[in-house]
Amino acid sequence: MDTRQDELRRDLDATLQARKELGKEYEEELVDSFMKRLDARLDARVERSVASRLDDYEPDHRDRHRSHRPWAPGRAGNRLAVISLALGIPLTAIAGSPESGGLTGLLACWAGIVGVNLAAALGNRRDRDERRPRGGWD
Structure with a gap:
């Protein structure tokens, strides 16, 4: 025994x-x-x-994928970009029509899409920088 x-x-x-x-x-x-x-x-x-x-199990399995693949398919920034492009197609058709303003409407539509994506990317970058451990020299 x-x-x-x-x-x-x-x-x-x-x-x-x-x-x-x-x-x-x-x-x-x-x-x-x-x-x-x-x-x-x-x-x-x-x-x-x-x-x-x-x-x-490999101890850093999940963290390794996040750090080495910043544009991984499951990330929120990628989802926003894909949704923006998918919605950009019908918005381009609507905003580009002569009744909606033509070229001016088209430019306004895509400026809004680019602005939303840029704001999201900058917000993600700021969040990532805040989570980064700082050394004694920072």
Whole structure:
């Protein structure tokens, strides 16, 4: 048998022996004490198991993709750019029609699209700079 099982068996035997000596009036306290020790051992075993499984994974897996691929497909800046271009097609047709202002409407429409994307890009850059750890020389 495993040494941990031997320890558990000794603890159980000691608890049963103490129950025989102390009587039934202390049975609840003895069982609670044994269960607390058993819970602590189970918790430690689960923590060791989880820690060993986490060691199998690459620790910086998620952070590596964020830092090396700033224009990854799932980023909010890319989504805004794609949505802006998709909405830009019908807006170009609407704003470029003679009833909506022609060239002036077209320029206003695309200036708005560029402005929104530029503001989002600058906001993302500022957020990224704020999260960057600073050294002692900054």
